[in-house]
Amino acid sequence: MPSLKKKSDFESLREKGSFHHVTNWLAISYLKNDVDHLRWAWTISRKVGNSVIRNRLKRWGREFVREFNENSLDINFIFKIKDKEFYTQLTREDFNKAFQKSFKQILVTSR
Numbered sequence: 001m002p003s004l005k006k007k008s009d010f011e012s013l014r015e016k017g018s019f020h021h022v023t024n025w026l027a028i029s030y031l032k033n034d035v036d037h038l039r040w041a042w043t044i045s046r047k048v049g050n051s052v053i054r055n056r057l058k059r060w061g062r063e064f065v066r067e068f069n070e071n072s073l074d075i076n077f078i079f080k081i082k083d084k085e086f087y088t089q090l091t092r093e094d095f096n097k098a099f100q101k102s103f104k105q106i107l108v109t110s111r
Helices: 006-015 050-064 084-087 093-110
Strands: 017-021 024-032 037-042 073-079
Touching: 006 024, 006 037, 006 073, 017 093, 024 093, 037 050, 050 073, 050 084, 050 093, 073 093
Parallel strands: 037 073
Antiparallel strands: 017 024, 024 073
16 A cells, blocks of 8 residues: 655645544544545654554554555554653553544444
8 A cells, every 4th residue: 555755745645635533642634535545654653652662553543454444545544652661661451442442433423
């Protein structure tokens, strides 16, 4: 599955898309697109944690997104800056709950 890479894609998401705070550490921005496949991106600051932590979050997210069958959407997952220990203590279960909540929100509002 392709990802969002162009600056114009991110700008259109910010200007025209919907934005929701899923949890106190995750927000999503999404928009219907004109291509026939799902595209996604991650916004993770270096202040979130070291590269091991940031890559773990992206890996968990990719695994979750692969199971999502909705087409024609652009989604940006925004990880908010918390204290450095927060993301090291984040469990896979809590991560999956937040992503399930985000996808439910997307399905409800994008129809």
